[in-house]
Amino acid sequence: MRAIEIMASSAEQHLQLTEQARPEVKAGQLLIKVAAAGVNRPDLLQRQGVYPPPPGASTILGLEIAGWVKEVGLGISGFQPGDKVCALVSGGGYAEYCVADALSCLPIPDHFSFIEAAAIPETFFTVWSNVFMRGALQPDESLLVHGGGSGIGTTAILLAKAFGNPVYVTAGSAEKCRKCLALGATAAIDYSQQDFVSAIRELSNGKGVDVILDMIGGDYLPGNLQCLAIEGRLVQIAIQHGAKAEINLWQLMTKRLTVSGSTLRNRDTEFKSKIARQLLDKVWPLLSAGQIRPCIAAVFPLADAELAHQLMQNNLHFGKIILEI
Incomplete structure (x- = not known):
């Protein structure tokens, strides 16, 4: 699969599009074919080496995604291949495929594009x-x-x-x-x-x-x-x-x-699931009704992740920066 890699051998720690192995889905997880991924400031910190992923999480950048369910892990109900979802993840979003804990996945709100949906989870x-x-x-x-x-x-x-x-x-x-x-x-x-x-x-x-x-x-x-x-x-x-x-x-x-x-990335699945349930109950009706729509600053192709990071680093954006996979 295509994925963005931090080139640690470079003095600038620049980002490069590479080919990597597709992640394997485990029990309690969904494998998602990523259509869009959000760019967040913690991605910049990870790139600088000061905000590493939690143990066991992907080292690929990216904390939020939107796409289609490709595979469903053991013990999962309520999702099936082809479902459109957005998800909060601990890493792995800047790639064509990403695994996510099913309890941190939510259906994409009615009438939302993948780009809009990818702007939801982390924020x-x-x-x-x-x-x-x-x-x-x-x-x-x-x-x-x-x-x-x-x-x-x-x-x-x-x-x-x-x-x-x-x-x-x-x-x-x-x-x-x-x-x-x-x-x-x-x-x-x-x-x-x-x-x-x-x-x-x-x-x-x-x-x-x-x-x-x-x-x-x-x-x-x-x-x-x-x-x-x-x-x-x-x-x-x-x-x-x-x-x-x-x-x-x-x-x-x-x-x-x-x-x-607080920080969110290293919190356990149970806590993130609690947030997801509250969002589904309190906020998803507002999103589906069009009363709230995320503010999108810019959309870049995956290969231009470097440019997306530069925009965020320079604080020139207003709203979310999204990578289209």
Whole structure:
């Protein structure tokens, strides 16, 4: 099968289309003929050698796919060859075939293309599990998302809007802020021009926000704590500005704040299955009805995975980047 390989012998760790053996389906898994795969920032981190796949997972890049079921492993019911599915995977997406735990697979929503479906799993699983499960966002509570123009950010806007939650975002340009507002954000803060702490204080009339979803980390932590309302929750899911920061414990105590974080890739099948069931119940009806559609920034052929990574690395995209297989 065709697959993208990280050429470790190269100083640039460049990506190259190669021929590799097709994976074998095991009990509890589906073999999927991949039509499209999502590109995500963890792919860039794996390429740099700082985010390796979990033990037993494919070393091929790619955390989300859409395609047809080719083979069904032992012990699986509810799927059959030919079914159109999208799936969250621990690796292997940048290839013609990929295996996925059946419990992390979902039917492609009605009227969705494979490209749109491939934009769903990683970001929707991440946003749902961290904003609505871990962050426990309640009706009418407010949400702040850093990186509103990213795949995660655009998905968070769509879901928060769909469930009636005010959602504030930060983004790096006036153009990205405009697009966030058009997508449904309550307000968008251009962090290159404005201090987000002051902006949130003004937008919330001094109350602050109830939940923050942060992919930046580092020097953003003090500002995030200032932005949180009483009983507010910060959920950290990435650390683009670094893993270390100084925290004001007095502020944490007096405002009764909760700071937590998570990664998704190394969580067990049972946890991912729980997310999948909630998405199928709460979000899939909205997708099938056309009330939510993922925001697609660009589509590249598999052979141009290098160009797709460059676009993401340069932060020039708005929404999801997809590889068409």
